[in-house]
Amino acid sequence: MKLSGKVAVVTGAASGMGKAIAQLFAAEGAKIVVSDHNIDNASLVVNEITSAGGVAFAVAANVAKEVDVQHLIDSTVAEYGTLDILINNAGIMDNFVPAGDLTDELWERVFAVNTTGPMRTIRKSLPIFLEKNSGVIVNIASAGGLYGSRAGAAYTAAKHAVVGLTKNVGFQYAPKGIRCNAIAPGGVATNISTSINAPNAFGMERAMVGMQINPRTGSAEEIAKVALFLASDDSSFVNGTVVTADAGWTAY
């Protein structure tokens, strides 16, 4: 098992990639904190993990709220004694809204969840990692964090910021035994479309231009395997970078 005895926090773990990551990491021997703002679904994931012989508990946390982030990491340490792996996965779409139609409210909401959330969980986790001179962070960015029109302006900018945060943390804390990498998934079959309602017609049309060259949609389990690589010692020399997992979509 690749994560025996490790303690892992996964945000947005009630669904999609976060759920698949929580399940795979548990099967690889990690003790999991299944965190989500949807506590009912998070508890279902905990039941699945424990039924399969894994160790997990659920924490209700909206990553856009500092008080929830504090509670999430404090509960992790209270229950398991430490933290080894932080997976920043919680994220929402932005209705494909282009710059000209953006509201401050949408911009701030998307940044609060997709960018400020990861910053706060990292900020809260670093003292734990620094004390033991080890720790691993994996941020779920997006192909939209590397290229210009996979979503609307807010999502694209927010995920680009996650990539910048990943590189900054990865380099600056490298001498402290801490690694920070990101995954840029292409299209993956999850429930993320539930965070889309009344998509902007112009923005969606401009975002969908590239879909005809997308080789295929991926599964959450395929992303979980990349996360396992980045969270385990198999990737000990990989730091401050982004692993694209998109069946070759962005290679064109």
Ligand SMILES: NC(=O)c1ccc[n+]([C@@H]2O[C@H](COP(=O)([O-])OP(=O)(O)OC[C@H]3O[C@@H](n4cnc5c(N)ncnc54)[C@H](O)[C@@H]3O)[C@@H](O)[C@H]2O)c1
């Ligand atoms: N699905 C894709 O095609 C795709 C592609 C690239 C990147 N991503 C990214 O992958 C990550 C996971 O998304 P997914 O596709 O598995 O979606 P999903 O909707 O299936 O899962 C996301 C989970 O995050 C939770 N969540 C949302 N807002 C939250 C908040 N404020 N606090 C805590 N939890 C919150 C949701 O309740 C849900 O359980 C996101 O960051 C998303 O941007 C998705």
